[in-house]
Amino acid sequence: MEANEPLINEKGYLRIINGRHPLLKGKVVPICLELGKNYYAMVITGPNTGGKTVTLKTVGLLSLMAQAGLHVPAEAGTQICVFDRVFADIGDEQNLEQSLSTFSGHMKNIIEIFSQVTGKSLVLLDELGAGTDPTEGAALAMSILERLHYVKARTIATTHFSSLKSFAYDHEEIENASVEFDSETLQPTYRLLQGVAGSSNAFEIAGRLGLDQDIINRANMFLGEEQLKLKRLMENLEESQRKIYLHQQSIEEDKDKIEMLKQTLEEETLILEEKKGEILQKAREEALLIVNQSRRKIERMIKEIEKTAREKELKERKRLYHDAKITLNGMKENLITQMDEMDINANLCQDDLALGQTVFIKSLKQKGKVLDFSETGEVNLQVGVMKISTDFSDLVKVTDLSHSEQKLKRSTSSRLTFQKSQDIKSELDLRGDTLQEAIEKVDKYLDDAYLVGLNTVYLIHGKGTGVLRKGLHEYLAAHKQVKSYKLSGYNEGGSGVTIINLSG
Incomplete structure (x- = not known):
């Protein structure tokens, strides 16, 4: 069946895209129809056996299928309205047992429809006004359409009355439509042309079916010159409308193709963007891996350099300390001698x-x-x-x-x-101490450093969990002899060493 899930709305809007009668088999000509947005009613004209009645049945069946929760044999994008009731008067209602003529049968159904119809109903009427005098039947059909239009019911009616075409032209919310007839092959195409009024093409069909041409010519004479001109004028107008409609349909098809191409292009662009994103992400990950590997390598090199530098610095410090100690001892002896003198x-x-x-x-x-x-x-x-x-x-x-x-x-x-200045160093190693032990050592150390006149000293507390560093910083913040303190630079121990500037 090639069915699709329709879009459901409660706004009275009906749009069927290439819909097919679910029971027809073989090569079926689909219909496209729109109702309820700009038009509340549609009058379908055209030749017999052209597909008018099939159109009514297709619309009714697709509406009921959608409301029953079924997919419908139409293309994606088809929209079906939820109707409170679907009314249909289709076929010959003649019944000899009940003394009903064709006209009476139709009228009985229409009377029943009027007793229940609302603005949320769908009404399908076949051969409206048929079975009685054409003039009276056409007038009655116009009145019925006008009443249905008044209550805003969505209505589709088929007819052969030309006056109903003019009636539809005179009302903005009632639209003409027709089933297409190929005048060259004298065959119906079964395509529904919305916005184009159609002709019954009775003479052409009669000729195709084998009626003597003399009889058809004589029938044309009975029409009269004025009626014949009007008929030809209407046929020319309908043909022009049909061509315009076909041209519009072609434009719409091209538009749909362009939209499809645009959508395909957007999808391909999206795929390319996704691939581009994947490629960039992969490149970022690879670059990050290289950077991390390089960083680790550099860090190892820096550590080795720092280790070598620390070893050299330690040796140099020991040498300088030894030299300074000897010099200071000599100065001490001289100073003591001078003080004694x-x-x-x-x-x-x-x-x-x-x-x-x-x-x-x-x-x-x-x-x-x-x-x-x-x-x-x-x-x-x-x-x-x-x-x-x-x-x-x-x-x-x-x-x-x-x-x-x-x-x-x-x-x-x-x-x-x-003498004390010879023993105190400019740094105090607290690694391995508890906070209380460290504070006691720092308290005595700062007093000694202050006494000998050191301006800057270093506390080596290590990095660890940071508890020792935090506790020492809180203690230093309240110490009266501490002018300022800060963590050392990267090359001096970083967050594992605190530099203290003492008050002068």
Whole structure:
């Protein structure tokens, strides 16, 4: 059946694309039909055996199939409306037992339809107004169509009345349609032409079926000159409309082909974009792999270089430290000697000396009392139980004993501080310590560093989990002797070393 799932709507819109009667077999000419958007009703004209009734049945069956949840024998994109009722008056309703003529049978059905029809109904009427006087039948058909149009029911009616074509032209929401008839082959094509009114082509069909041509010619004479002209005019107009419609259909088909080509191109473009994305992603992954491999290689090289540099730096540091220690020890001895030789007060003159005066003897680093003066220019002194003689230049006056002792104590403190400066280093290794142990060490270390006058010191705490580093930083932030602190650079240990600047 080659059926597809239709699109369902509740707006009264019906669009069938190449729909086929589900029971017809063999080569079937599909129909295309649209109703409910710009037009509420459609009047189909054309010759007998042209496919008008099949069109009505196809529309009705496809609507009911869709509402029953079935796929429909039409192309994708077909839209079916959900109707509350589907009414159909199709075929000859003549019944001799019930004394019903063709006309009466049709009227009975139409009366029943009017009692139930709503704006959400589909009404299918075959040969509307047939079976009675053509003039009255056409007038009645127009009135029926007008009432159905008034209630907005979707209506499709077939007819042979020419006046109904004019009626449809005069109403914007009622459209003419026809089943195509090939005037050259005198055969129906069974194609539905929407927007084009058709002719019954009775004379042509009669001739094709074998009616004597003289009879057909005589029938043309009975039409009269004016009617014949009008018939030919209508046929020419309908032929022009048919050509315009076919041209429009051709444009629509070309448009559909272009749309399909556009869709195909978009799909191919999308596939290419996906492939492009895959290729780029693969290239990125390969590039990232190369970068990671290169980075690891570089990191290994850097570590080796840093290791070599640290070894060299450690050796150089040890050498510099050893040299500095020797130099500082020499400076220490000189400084201690100089401090010992420093004047505690002003140098004495001979005139300043008096018997019994306490003086400081620099060579002995002790105090003594003046006993007397010798003729050789020396001074005789009592130092403890000893008596000695020395030169004036070896003596200094002690004006304030407590002040002199403080000077001596400060001198001794300076020597101790200097001694401590030889032992304290500019870095403290805390790796392996707990936070409490590290804080106790740092507290004493910072005091010593501050005492000896170090401006910058290094705490080596390692990277690890960062708990030790965080705790030390919190402690340093509150330390009064810490001016600032920061983590060292990459080449100095990175986050494993903290540099501290002490207050001056």
